Amino acid sequence: MLRFIFSALFTFVILSAAHAQEWMSLVEDSDLSGWTKLGGDASYEASDGVVTGTTSADTPNTFLATAKTYSDFALSVELWVDPDINSGIQIRSESRDDYLDGRVHGYQVEIDPSPRAWSGGIYDEARRGWLYPLSVNQHCREAFQLEEWNHYYVEAIGHFIRTWVNDVPCAALYDDMTSEGFIALQVHSVPDSELAGRHVRWRNIKITDENVSPRPWTDNYVINLVPNTLSEQEVDQGFSLLFDGESTNGWRGAGKESFPEKGWKVEDGILMVEASGGAESAYGGDIVTMDEYSTFELSLDFKLTEGANSGIKYFITESYGSDASAIGLEFQLLDDENHPDATQGAAGNRTIGSLYDLIPAYEGKTVRKPGQWNRARIIVSGTRMDDAISGSRMEQSEFVGAHVEHWLNDRKVVEYERGTPVFDALVARSKYVVWEGFGHWPQGHLLLQDHGDEVHFRSIKVRTLN
Amino acid sequence: MLRFIFSALFTFVILSAAHAQEWMSLVEDSDLSGWTKLGGDASYEASDGVVTGTTSADTPNTFLATAKTYSDFALSVELWVDPDINSGIQIRSESRDDYLDGRVHGYQVEIDPSPRAWSGGIYDEARRGWLYPLSVNQHCREAFQLEEWNHYYVEAIGHFIRTWVNDVPCAALYDDMTSEGFIALQVHSVPDSELAGRHVRWRNIKITDENVSPRPWTDNYVINLVPNTLSEQEVDQGFSLLFDGESTNGWRGAGKESFPEKGWKVEDGILMVEASGGAESAYGGDIVTMDEYSTFELSLDFKLTEGANSGIKYFITESYGSDASAIGLEFQLLDDENHPDATQGAAGNRTIGSLYDLIPAYEGKTVRKPGQWNRARIIVSGTRMDDAISGSRMEQSEFVGAHVEHWLNDRKVVEYERGTPVFDALVARSKYVVWEGFGHWPQGHLLLQDHGDEVHFRSIKVRTLN
Numbered sequence: 001m002l003r004f005i006f007s008a009l010f011t012f013v014i015l016s017a018a019h020a021q022e023w024m025s026l027v028e029d030s031d032l033s034g035w036t037k038l039g040g041d042a043s044y045e046a047s048d049g050v051v052t053g054t055t056s057a058d059t060p061n062t063f064l065a066t067a068k069t070y071s072d073f074a075l076s077v078e079l080w081v082d083p084d085i086n087s088g089i090q091i092r093s094e095s096r097d098d099y100l101d102g103r104v105h106g107y108q109v110e111i112d113p114s115p116r117a118w119s120g121g122i123y124d125e126a127r128r129g130w131l132y133p134l135s136v137n138q139h140c141r142e143a144f145q146l147e148e149w150n151h152y153y154v155e156a157i158g159h160f161i162r163t164w165v166n167d168v169p170c171a172a173l174y175d176d177m178t179s180e181g182f183i184a185l186q187v188h189s190v191p192d193s194e195l196a197g198r199h200v201r202w203r204n205i206k207i208t209d210e211n212v213s214p215r216p217w218t219d220n221y222v223i224n225l226v227p228n229t230l231s232e233q234e235v236d237q238g239f240s241l242l243f244d245g246e247s248t249n250g251w252r253g254a255g256k257e258s259f260p261e262k263g264w265k266v267e268d269g270i271l272m273v274e275a276s277g278g279a280e281s282a283y284g285g286d287i288v289t290m291d292e293y294s295t296f297e298l299s300l301d302f303k304l305t306e307g308a309n310s311g312i313k314y315f316i317t318e319s320y321g322s323d324a325s326a327i328g329l330e331f332q333l334l335d336d337e338n339h340p341d342a343t344q345g346a347a348g349n350r351t352i353g354s355l356y357d358l359i360p361a362y363e364g365k366t367v368r369k370p371g372q373w374n375r376a377r378i379i380v381s382g383t384r385m386d387d388a389i390s391g392s393r394m395e396q397s398e399f400v401g402a403h404v405e406h407w408l409n410d411r412k413v414v415e416y417e418r419g420t421p422v423f424d425a426l427v428a429r430s431k432y433v434v435w436e437g438f439g440h441w442p443q444g445h446l447l448l449q450d451h452g453d454e455v456h457f458r459s460i461k462v463r464t465l466n
Numbered sequence: 467m468l469r470f471i472f473s474a475l476f477t478f479v480i481l482s483a484a485h486a487q488e489w490m491s492l493v494e495d496s497d498l499s500g501w502t503k504l505g506g507d508a509s510y511e512a513s514d515g516v517v518t519g520t521t522s523a524d525t526p527n528t529f530l531a532t533a534k535t536y537s538d539f540a541l542s543v544e545l546w547v548d549p550d551i552n553s554g555i556q557i558r559s560e561s562r563d564d565y566l567d568g569r570v571h572g573y574q575v576e577i578d579p580s581p582r583a584w585s586g587g588i589y590d591e592a593r594r595g596w597l598y599p600l601s602v603n604q605h606c607r608e609a610f611q612l613e614e615w616n617h618y619y620v621e622a623i624g625h626f627i628r629t630w631v632n633d634v635p636c637a638a639l640y641d642d643m644t645s646e647g648f649i650a651l652q653v654h655s656v657p658d659s660e661l662a663g664r665h666v667r668w669r670n671i672k673i674t675d676e677n678v679s680p681r682p683w684t685d686n687y688v689i690n691l692v693p694n695t696l697s698e699q700e701v702d703q704g705f706s707l708l709f710d711g712e713s714t715n716g717w718r719g720a721g722k723e724s725f726p727e728k729g730w731k732v733e734d735g736i737l738m739v740e741a742s743g744g745a746e747s748a749y750g751g752d753i754v755t756m757d758e759y760s761t762f763e764l765s766l767d768f769k770l771t772e773g774a775n776s777g778i779k780y781f782i783t784e785s786y787g788s789d790a791s792a793i794g795l796e797f798q799l800l801d802d803e804n805h806p807d808a809t810q811g812a813a814g815n816r817t818i819g820s821l822y823d824l825i826p827a828y829e830g831k832t833v834r835k836p837g838q839w840n841r842a843r844i845i846v847s848g849t850r851m852d853d854a855i856s857g858s859r860m861e862q863s864e865f866v867g868a869h870v871e872h873w874l875n876d877r878k879v880v881e882y883e884r885g886t887p888v889f890d891a892l893v894a895r896s897k898y899v900v901w902e903g904f905g906h907w908p909q910g911h912l913l914l915q916d917h918g919d920e921v922h923f924r925s926i927k928v929r930t931l932n
Binding site for chain 2: 114115116133135346347349358359360361362364388389390393394396411414416421422424425426427428429430433
């Protein structure tokens, strides 16, 4: 036994040594020799290892970039920023003659002291815009402290980029666009001269880029831009793919035992419903998951064609025997600008993202046009205990999956409680009033709708919530 | 200055002495000589100052009552109860030949280890039933600890009876039915022999009944059964009367400068709308408060006549210029059983207690028949911050008075959030769709509706919430 312990200890010491991360300081004293200024004309100086960037009027975004490029690394830095200005840290970034005349572009870890408070999110500078907005991570929005030094930790390993602000998990981005590039400290352009002369400071800038081992997996939402894949963190969170990119495994026709023989196809990693004249479930028909779900999180990417109508339905109960599309709650998919149903219903409750014919999506929603990919996400969670007190008795009933959220392109657009009087009143004045017990189901299938228009789906993921 | 301090100190000592409460033990050792058993045949015994009551099969509620009666007093007692049985402490109670053949009746401070958890509430034994149910005080429902000794504090001063369980404020009842009576320890009857032989125990039973000074006022809801009065605690909480019992001061006709000359009258402490044929605001017309309210708590008693229709409206905005009843949100008043509107609307949203034509009242609501008094309560509270994030900007807007509750006879029957997409969707399919901005108003008058049927109002109280 003793021998085993010694053996284990020895092995541990060896492995630890092999995985020891060596941290290197990127700035010593006032030495900025490993850095180059790119972009605008804001100024940088170093003193005692603290880099101070100072805003300047009439100049574009300025970057102090490392000469060296980094692929897999972890970066640790403390920073302080004037509360009136914006800043950021570029990682895996580039400045190339063949891209916007050398403009610095790539992943930027945000420094945002504005009321929006998206510090720790990831913006794709001069390229795709917001990749990881903090609308999906309210907890992180509270991590950054105004007018204090804040600690940022950034980890880039393979496709996975993760950030922490003061040790709160912030962004979790899985992307394969750029795997290597410089690190750069941004001084943002300022809109008027009054904001010139303001400071942003970085200190204790340390990096490790060999044998980088990931921090433990966390429970913040992962934005995964690599089609039909699961990052390790998503696997750890319990997600599985409902579409493998190649087959229709896991799906069947609604009310049928097998997958439709026409109307649907898989091509180039896309599950596609074909155009067939715009009628509801008249050609290939809707498809449903083999499994049923009660509390769950579903996310998928979808791409509409012009004027298209489709939908993602949940809690599908095939026993109703509807002649048309199967009955369930529907996350509406619609080209609002080119399909007449957008103006039907009430208060906009048939527009994209809405709970169809019941609750309109948030007016400020971000919608990408037909031909572009959008992300839909449905969360059904929680158990409500309904108390019924009658005389000296009290009866409690459980309503599982009470709380529902619709997310469209990383913004929450609908939020409601199933089975409440408010919900029942909405149903009673909707097209669903004819279906007994509508929306009170304890579980059901997930469904992709065939509304006779071409619509593309990919990266379909689901996990059960407890 | 020193002289002033000594003087103040001296005065304080004198006043303290004058107000010192002397506590007397009601049970010493095994001595129950000051007590009498009434009602059923459950057993009581005392040992070391602990009174143990034991349930018995086939016997009604049993009471161990003090020979002495108490009017103003404070009672302090610790108690332990078997979690399967119910018990209570009678105060200001009586056993009289001329009432139900001597049956013990009167105020009972509840001991309720059931899931309902109404320990500390006040039940009127063999008389009016629940006076202070804990449906109005969720905080107190968590005060009682199962299978532990719990400390009860009961204070009866003038009309005001208040209770604390483990120092959590529970009941606050203002009532004038009985001002003096005995104290009694209840052993409840049991429904089957399996529950015979179970125990409830009381110890450290102490009372003070001279110079009883009230504990500080607390913020739990006061149930005041004395018409058109305010208890000191309600005054402390900021309530004022909107009806003085004698005049129509504080009210005017909706859309008018003065009070209607016909259709309304004040009689015997009642503000009454007279019968005029059942039409909406056609005779005397609706009346509104002089003042407007934004966040507030309104409570009143109302009594319907058979088949009557009326309503309490809030956020009244007279500028719409409606021909019929003024436009606002309405707590529906209706004789559900005898007025056809109860079956109209959707999902029951025109029945009593409902947010008229929008949200149905809780099905399990308690409704007292025409000719009996009911209590209505409307709470409008809270400010919701709506975030609109657009690009790098974030705009926040305040929605004051976002959360609304309707209470009917001490049960919450409707709960909703004004100005949400769910709310707007409800409005869009209601009779209110024609009124621009319906339900989004920042403040408005309170209104009592003339729907041509005789309805009585009294004890109309309001306070502004912050």
